[in-house]
Amino acid sequence: MNTCLTRYFDAIEYAPESVIHFPAGLPGFEQERDFVIVEQPAHRPLLFLQSLAKRELCFLMLPVLTVDAEYRLRMRPEDVELIGFRGRRQPRIGRDVFCGVFLTAIPDETPTANLLAPIVINLQTRIAVQAVRPEPAYSHCHPLSTREMVMAC
Amino acid sequence: MLIVRRREGESVVIGEGVEVLILECGAGKRVKLGIVGPREVNIYRKELALTREQNELAARAPADRLTAACKGLTTANEGAAGTASVQPAVAKKKVKFI
Numbered sequence: 092m093n094t095c096l097t098r099y100f101d102a103i104e105y106a107p108e109s110v111i112h113f114p115a116g117l118p119g120f121e122q123e124r125d126f127v128i129v130e131q132p133a134h135r136p137l138l139f140l141q142s143l144a145k146r147e148l149c150f151l152m153l154p155v156l157t158v159d160a161e162y163r164l165r166m167r168p169e170d171v172e173l174i175g176f177r178g179r180r181q182p183r184i185g186r187d188v189f190c191g192v193f194l195t196a197i198p199d200e201t202p203t204a205n206l207l208a209p210i211v212i213n214l215q216t217r218i219a220v221q222a223v224r225p226e227p228a229y230s231h232c233h234p235l236s237t238r239e240m241v242m243a244c
Numbered sequence: 245m246l247i248v249r250r251r252e253g254e255s256v257v258i259g260e261g262v263e264v265l266i267l268e269c270g271a272g273k274r275v276k277l278g279i280v281g282p283r284e285v286n287i288y289r290k291e292l293a294l295t296r297e298q299n300e301l302a303a304r305a306p307a308d309r310l311t312a313a314c315k316g317l318t319t320a321n322e323g324a325a326g327t328a329s330v331q332p333a334v335a336k337k338k339v340k341f342i
């Protein structure tokens with residue numbers, strides 16, 4: 092087991108094989124390549140995507156299906172290949188890949204999720220990409236309304 | 245908004261030194277553009293520009309408001325989402341954000 096310092100939970104232990112690697116970094120954080128996912132039972136299904144290199148960098152993330160049970164993944168072919176899949180077939184959420192969305196909140200506004208650019212992780216290799224959709228079919232600031240989400244599930 | 249009609253092979257010039265060429269008006273309503281501009285001008289797809297902006301906001305977002313917004317959220321779809329397969333590390337320290 093390895094140890095890293097986190098933004099919210101002090102030191103945590105993680106298995107080396109659970110490291111999530113983003114070969115291209117994240118838009119705006121291109122230098123940040125390696126992360127671990129942290130969860131705390133009390134906050135499920137919320138996940139914390141913690142940078143290994145920068146303690147203060149930690150994104151809050153939800154599995155996309157808990158925000159929109161009908162969410163359809165659509166990745167550009169270059170993103171599909173970047174995480175190790177071939178051809179034009181879209182990977183399947185939960186079977187081939189994990190798919191999560193970043194959360195944000197600005198003062199006085201409902202917190203939102205970025206459905207335009209999900210985090211897609213290859214479940215076999217843990218190679219990941221923030222797959223910015225080729226078309227604006229989903230919002231980059233989808234309001235998080237608990238009531239709607241429960242209905243959608 | 246300025247609206248200009250152009251055909252394949254034609255172009256428009258924006259400010260000093262940025263030229264947008266219409267290379268191809270293909271099927272499926274897709275247009276192929278060629279953009280010529282100075283090296284110091286960054287060119288992104290709009291979706292990518294929005295994502296950069298959202299990521300910067302997300303990195304600074306107050307965790308207490310986000311955890312509060314997720315309270316009561318169903319975990320019914322976690323299995324389908326593959327959360328367990330990414331093997332999250334479990335934080336032992338209990339943090340109350342609110």
